[in-house]
Amino acid sequence: MGIRFVLLVNKQGQTRLAQYYEYLTLDERRALEGEIVRKCLARTEHQCSFVEHRNYKVVYRRYASLFFLVGVDNDENELAILEFIHLLVETMDRHFGNVCELDIMFHLEKAHFMLEEMVMNGCIVETNKQNILTPIQLMDKTS
């Protein structure tokens, strides 16, 4: 499975994007987000970017006011996931140009579309930025 969820939260702990690759009920999601956001936000810059939580790990990275959190299985390569987060940010950056929290908020569906191109069934399937963005750009043109 690899990736179990991708979460974007701001530094107040408010969810800005949530994508789960296994089904959780609303309550489960709320509980999980609360727990891990509390855990990750309490950490300092000098600590690892990884947090073990229950039977999986959370790899997180902070960009200005936004935290990107990715929940992965225990045997996943944490450094690679850390770079995957950065790739996602670079991709968003290329599309929005200097991406910020509000861009994602106003274009939530587009942020989701990018993620959909990059991750399927919990696996990283596409890392070529052009391939990720082409469908979204084409869609913008036609609509």
Add this chain to the structure above:
Amino acid sequence: MGSQGGWGQSKEFLDLVKSIGEARSKAEEDRIVLSEIETLKRRIAEPDVPRRRMKEYIIRLVYVEMLGHDASFGYIHAVKMTHDDSLSLKRTGYLAVTLFLNEDHDLIILIVNTIQKDLRSDNYLVVCAALTAVCRLINEETIPAVLPQIVELLGHPKEAIRKKAVMALHRFYQRAPGSVSHLISNFRKRLCDNDPGVMGATLCPLFDLITADPSSYKDLVMSFVSILKQVAEKRLPKSYDYHQMPAPFIQIKLLKILALLGSGDKQASEQMYTILSDIFRKGESTSNIGNAILYQCICCVSSIYPNTKSLEAAADATSKFLKSDNHNLRYMGIDALGRLIKINPEIAEEHQLAVIDCLEDPDDTLKRKTFELLYKMTKSTNVEVIVDRMIDYMININDHHYKTEIASRCVELAEQYAPSNHWFIQTMNKVFEHAGDLVNVRVAHNLMRLIAEGFGEDDEGADSQLRSSAVESYLRILGEPKLPSVFLQVICWVLGEYGTMDGKCSASYIIGKLCDVAEAHANDDTVKAYATTAIMKIFAYEIAAGRKVEMLPECQALIDELSASHSTDLQQRAYELQALMGLDVHAVESVMPLDASCEDIEVDRSLPFLSSFVQQSLEKGARPYISESEQSGMSHVNIFRSQDLHEVSGHTLRFEAYQLPKPAPPASAPIAFAPPTDLVPVSDPTYARDIQPPPKVPSSLDALSADVGVRLRLEGVQKKWGKPTYSSSAASSSSSTSQKTVNGATHLDGVGSMSAQARDNLYDSRRQQVEVSAEKQKLAASLFGASSSKNEKKPSSHKTIKGSAGNVEKPTTMVKAVTSSEPTEKTSVPPPPDLLDLGEPAPETKPSVDPFQQLEGLLGPAPVQSTPDSSVVAGPREPDLMALYSDIPMTNLSGTSTNPTATNFYAVSKNPQGATNVSTLKKGPNPQDSLEKDALARQVGVTPSGKNPNLFRDLFG
């Protein structure tokens, strides 16, 4: 930033996003969302909402759910939107649906049709959107509806479609492997796709397939190696580069696959060495992504057949990680080290200091990872240091999940490597004290058993020393507030058995302590039961020793309180205790012999004493007993049929639902329902027994003790149906208590929570593990057996500095000590204790297969086989069963002494027989046979598994 509002979004939407963004607290955010829900409910239901506007509503619904509120009122509109012709709307609809619904939601069926249509679309973006939705929404039942179209799309000229089609098949494989088993060859084909994206995606399903069955894909090793080589040599288009690293995510996936394929396969591994050392050589350790690839290489090297050169490269890379200042890299380094020491424990030596640094780092993540490494490195020479460290850490954390894990690891390591019994007991005490509620009950029973059995050698002196040190420590610990229930049970049991043994403490002192325990834990019936029985034992020993015991007032008060308890179990114990006080020395001696907890109880399972009763009943017209095999044979036919039906017709309605529940356990029922009139003749002996406390059973077989044997068994069985509280009742009879209790508990687990099949699987997997371990041990012994001698240390030296690194501080020595013939893999051998409750004390001679055969016997299919098994296994026989049973209705009727066993039994027996129970007396099955069967069932409860003996054998060498 300039994007707000520039995309045709309405003011309402902009305001919503702004207000959510500006919310300063969760409460404020909730308020905004709740009012938004109200607005949306109104708006979304309006007629003729413009489509663009509707898209906005749907996105607002996504916000509502994302922020933790229910948006189910709008699901249907999201579903409708998937039908839209506009791509952007359609895709938004699909997105919302995948976010809202799980694949088993009722609305999914409305989308399947749309998906089918979209898969045929000329617009490749529409097809892509549909394929993305397929990956999220198609469940096992709907797979056939889209499968042919998806297979067709595998050959689509557009690479984006091929890629997504591959992933759709991957999803089907994850969801229902059988549904695509005939399409596996497509994955192999797509591996050679011209497009690197399709090839990269194909690695995902292949990885899963190879994980499940590496041997079928050995022919692909060469292909994977050459792909990896091409990627590493930058043959892919530049657009796949990430920070100047060629397609790193594809490289990592390939390395993962190679690790699987090369594991334990010398031939396959040899094909990989070149490319691995190439990657190490080119390795770029200044960027994260470069290190990520290096780490994956280390994982691969440590997984495949070992090769000196690549191991060296891996060790170098690892030491770079460990020496880094970057916490992330050190974390990866610790993990990598844990992998490498499996192959060469000496690697750890040069990193002792780095490991200790990580262990003492304030970062919890790093600390935990280091504990994981230590856990892998533990062996008999360093177990004390490591476990002490772990316990110190365990005491200071609050995270229950992790506390449980580390506690069970402490127990596991202590059981496996304990240098002395004394240390083992002290360690267990600490674990219980601080995490008693989190560890498995089995551990408590093991501890009791260890104290009872001592060293297993004929060294009585050491044994009694062990016991008195245990008693001493428990008397001290009792002063602490808030001890976990399980720990208190152990303490009570030990005090009852051995409290007065060495003569240091007077009986009344111990009794006083036990009364305190019972008083302080008024809400814990189990602890109270343990305490009461312990008091009874102390009294019995005193009486047997000819000493006069005075009744302490608090003890009398306890007895009075318990006699009126709501718990019938506690009541019985109280009455038994009182009755015991009135018996003479001889009776007490046979009822409660001194220190007989390890004696076997023999039971005559043919139950000859019942013959006369059976005969009598038959003469009165009772129906002869139908043998168990006949009964259960019938019920099993049903079950097999219904199972078949399920497998065959996964898609149809299951009419069998109500027939499925487990076959009735061998019906012990009928006799219990005997109306009083019939029982009168037999019940006479019962009265006598009624006032007698449960006697301790000597191995000799007098009727009295046999009765108790029977009672014990019954408890084991009862727990299967009864409330958990009854587990305590086993403690009421002192001898072999722990064993019985455990068995009872296991029994409960086995029947109650696990199907026989699941258990079989569990068992199989365990056996596999054991086999592997033996192999690994051998490998490890031959690999680093030579180095073991230099670091060998006498286990007796507690916490002294070990090994040659004398100048380094204490903990480093454990790193040092790794190099012994005890391979680290060994730690992984014992399965997690929680899963395998089978671990009750077990005579070592027993064939480990038994529990399952017996369980089967209990459930029906092969009772005949299991009978001989169990008789071989657990020698005990129970001659005086009938007396016990006859006592049941009597006590119920008379109400004098409510025998918990009996009452519970009564309740239980209703289950299988239902309404007919009253009449069963006359025409019911032959009581003798059914009792026999019951005895068999009880045997199952008693049957041990073969796990712990090993642990203890390890303990004692």
